[in-house]
Amino acid sequence: MSDTTATPLLDQIARPADLKRLSDAELTQVARELRTETISAVSETGGHLGAGLGVVELTVALHAVFDTPRDKIIWDVSHQCYPHKILTERRDRIRSLRMKDGLSGFTKRSESPYDPFGAAHSSTSISAALGFAVGRDLGGVVPEGLGDAIAVIGDGAMSAGMAYEALNNAGDLKKRLIVILNDNEMSIAPPVGAMSSYLSRLYAEAPFQDFKAAAKGAVSLLPEPFREGAKRAKDMLKGMAVGGTLFENLGFSYLGPINGHDMDQLLPVLRTVRQRATGPILIHIQTQKGKGYGPAEAARDRGHATAKFNVVTGEQKKSPSNAPSYTRVFADSLLTEAAADDKICAVTAAMPDGTGLDLFAERYPSRCFDVGIAEQHGVTFCAGLAAAGMKPFCAMYSTFLQRGYDQVVHDVAIQRLPVRFAIDRAGLVGADGPTHAGAFDVTFLANLPGFVVMAAADEAELRHMVATAAAHDEGPIAFRYPRGEGRGVEMPERGTPLEIGKGRMIKEGSKVALLSFGTRLEEVEKAAEALSAKGITPTIADARFAKPLDREMILKLAEDHEALITIEEGAIGGFGSHVAQLLAEEGVFDTGLKYRSMVLPDIFIDQASPADMYAVAGMNAEQITAKVLEVLGIGNLDAQRA
Ligand SMILES: Cc1ncc(C[n+]2csc(CCOP(=O)(O)OP(=O)(O)O)c2C)c(N)n1
Numbered sequence: 001m002s003d004t005t006a007t008p009l010l011d012q013i014a015r016p017a018d019l020k021r022l023s024d025a026e027l028t029q030v031a032r033e034l035r036t037e038t039i040s041a042v043s044e045t046g047g048h049l050g051a052g053l054g055v056v057e058l059t060v061a062l063h064a065v066f067d068t069p070r071d072k073i074i075w076d077v078s079h080q081c082y083p084h085k086i087l088t089e090r091r092d093r094i095r096s097l098r099m100k101d102g103l104s105g106f107t108k109r110s111e112s113p114y115d116p117f118g119a120a121h122s123s124t125s126i127s128a129a130l131g132f133a134v135g136r137d138l139g140g141v142v143p144e145g146l147g148d149a150i151a152v153i154g155d156g157a158m159s160a161g162m163a164y165e166a167l168n169n170a171g172d173l174k175k176r177l178i179v180i181l182n183d184n185e186m187s188i189a190p191p192v193g194a195m196s197s198y199l200s201r202l203y204a205e206a207p208f209q210d211f212k213a214a215a216k217g218a219v220s221l222l223p224e225p226f227r228e229g230a231k232r233a234k235d236m237l238k239g240m241a242v243g244g245t246l247f248e249n250l251g252f253s254y255l256g257p258i259n260g261h262d263m264d265q266l267l268p269v270l271r272t273v274r275q276r277a278t279g280p281i282l283i284h285i286q287t288q289k290g291k292g293y294g295p296a297e298a299a300r301d302r303g304h305a306t307a308k309f310n311v312v313t314g315e316q317k318k319s320p321s322n323a324p325s326y327t328r329v330f331a332d333s334l335l336t337e338a339a340a341d342d343k344i345c346a347v348t349a350a351m352p353d354g355t356g357l358d359l360f361a362e363r364y365p366s367r368c369f370d371v372g373i374a375e376q377h378g379v380t381f382c383a384g385l386a387a388a389g390m391k392p393f394c395a396m397y398s399t400f401l402q403r404g405y406d407q408v409v410h411d412v413a414i415q416r417l418p419v420r421f422a423i424d425r426a427g428l429v430g431a432d433g434p435t436h437a438g439a440f441d442v443t444f445l446a447n448l449p450g451f452v453v454m455a456a457a458d459e460a461e462l463r464h465m466v467a468t469a470a471a472h473d474e475g476p477i478a479f480r481y482p483r484g485e486g487r488g489v490e491m492p493e494r495g496t497p498l499e500i501g502k503g504r505m506i507k508e509g510s511k512v513a514l515l516s517f518g519t520r521l522e523e524v525e526k527a528a529e530a531l532s533a534k535g536i537t538p539t540i541a542d543a544r545f546a547k548p549l550d551r552e553m554i555l556k557l558a559e560d561h562e563a564l565i566t567i568e569e570g571a572i573g574g575f576g577s578h579v580a581q582l583l584a585e586e587g588v589f590d591t592g593l594k595y596r597s598m599v600l601p602d603i604f605i606d607q608a609s610p611a612d613m614y615a616v617a618g619m620n621a622e623q624i625t626a627k628v629l630e631v632l633g634i635g636n637l638d639a640q641r642a
């Protein structure tokens with residue numbers, strides 16, 4: 001890991017253009033230093049380490065060979081973009097990664113012209129790159145100019161249908177387009193599926209090609225490119241190709257597999273492709289996730305995501321936890337339900353650890369399915385399972401469920417199939433920022449006829465909701481819960497199914513009712529304490545259900561109080577809108593009720609700690625307190641400013 005030169009070459013690289021004057025040996029040295037810098041930075045920030053370490057050489061080679069930002073490098077998911085950020089004028093801020101007011105952990109168009117396309121959800125890169133390629137050929141105009149379009153996509157991301165939709169279209173359009181398949185034989189978890197096996201077979205049947213000699217020959221052709229060059233280069237590329245049948249059949253030239261850590265292979269191959277490629281070409285490189293950092297290489301997830309850590313020992317600095325995570329409570333509760341009902345099965349889309357289904361897979365391997373990064377398929381697969389008399393739990397992060405929305409509507413809701421949606425990472429998630437915020441699920445589910453939509457206020461409630469979902473055979477049902485730890489409340493041994501559409505009273509008060517949906521209840525209770533010091537004792541209720549609403553409870557709260565305020569960690573159009581609709585329909589506003597709905601504001605909130613993000617959203621205890629005072633017309637400027 002240590003560099004041998006006294007003056008690091010990396011210090012001389014402010015931008016990719018500075019790489020152009022370096023020899024291949026010096027570029028290899030830059031790659032070594034870039035790896036060290038990446039490890040050092042992530043040790044201070046935490047974040048996605050393993051994927052970036054796997055593409056250090058590729059990052060240097062791409063920026064050395066291509067002309068960025070005119071040429072567009074589109075990193076799929078973009079969790080591997082930290083080395084790219086270091087080389088593209090952001091090294092001075094790299095230690096602010098994923099922090100409030102710092103660099104995003106993903107590519108972001110507003111952050112840099114070197115980030116032509118933002119990402120964080122997977123498998124979008126080929127489509128976007130094709131858009132750039134076609135835009136270029138149609139005379140599109142952007143400030144940096146339009147050159148080559150290069151998608152870098154991982155083997156995990158290649159499990160998603162969208163990647164094939166793009167290949168299918170690109171192979172047909174025949175535009176010059178470069179796709180680099182970065183195959184490290186890892187997703188977050190070990191990769192799954194037949195496509196993953198197919199890619200592995202490409203290695204097994206044709207181990208690394210030695211492109212050095214061929215590529216050197218190609219480079220020697222470059223001074224006279226137009227004599228007979230195009231044809232000869234085409235022949236050369238074709239001759240170099242092995243395997244790749246699927247990609248070739250889709251209309252791509254296929255190059256590979258290549259050792260993606262060997263600069264002596266990468267540089268000449270990329271130079272040749274840059275000079276010679278005419279249509280779509282796929283370069284298949286093999287890399288190692290976590291490459292060059294022992295603790296990452298040895299980790300089960302190859303250092304996919306890490307807390308801050310000690311560089312020497314690799315030890316992570318995790319904050320001690322007082323309560324189990326919501327994810328763990330979901331997983332344990334599901335195991336309990338599944339022990340009593342052999343029809344219960346579970347589906348994850350490439351997030352077995354993140355959703356806690358790794359535990360389910362261990363206990364009930366035949367009833368647990370990792371479908372890969374394939375949320376659309378995952379949802380419809382669950383619909384099929386439900387139609388076949390099973391009780392599927394579709395466990396997905398709120399943000400990733402977005403990708404399966406038509407399937408939720410068309411395959412699940414319209415057919416009233418009893419798919420159970422366990423929606424993790426609901427609300428604001430922190431360091432991953434707006435791409436991963438679980439902001440929209442209540443809005444896009446509670447409007448669907450026949451859907452039951454619940455939100456857990458604490459971990460005991462989550463346990464009851466798992467039991468409720470297990471028992472609910474009448475149609476689709478969803479329950480949402482946030483990232484992180486619970487409140488540390490007493491846990492029932494097993495959940496008790498809740499009465500559908502019934503909320504619960506937490507505390508009777510007067511004048512103002514605070515109706516919470518989800519885990520903001522804790523902040524509501526803190527606000528109530530602060531208000532009691534001012535002589536105000538709000539009523540507090542937990543709605544539990546956004547659909548069906550507890551009409552009786554809500555109308556009673558409206559009748560008994562001067563003001564009613566709903567609070568939820570979701571976007572406009574969710575629980576509060578349904579309550580407003582009810583109140584409007586019942587003519588309650590005509591009686592003079594003061595109604596307010598506290599929801600996530602109509603903006604995408606940048607990464608910060610969840611508490612800071614909720615402060616921006618105006619949904620912490622101080623802001624709830626201020627809202628109550630404002631609604632009741634009691635001046636408290638300090639609180640309102642908070
Ligand atoms: C639509 C979607 N689903 C799930 C994820 C979560 N996720 C982020 S990275 C990743 C694995 C990607 O594997 P691969 O493309 O091979 O990249 P690697 O980390 O191996 O470099 C997953 C599942 C996501 N970002 N987007």
Ligand SMILES: CC(=O)[C@@H](O)[C@H](O)COP(=O)(O)O
Binds near residue numbers: 305
């Ligand atoms: C890049 C990506 O999408 C995942 O790695 C995500 O960052 C995981 O989030 P959690 O840490 O909440 O599981």
Ligand SMILES: [Mg+2]
Binds near residue numbers: 154184
């Ligand atoms: Mg991978």
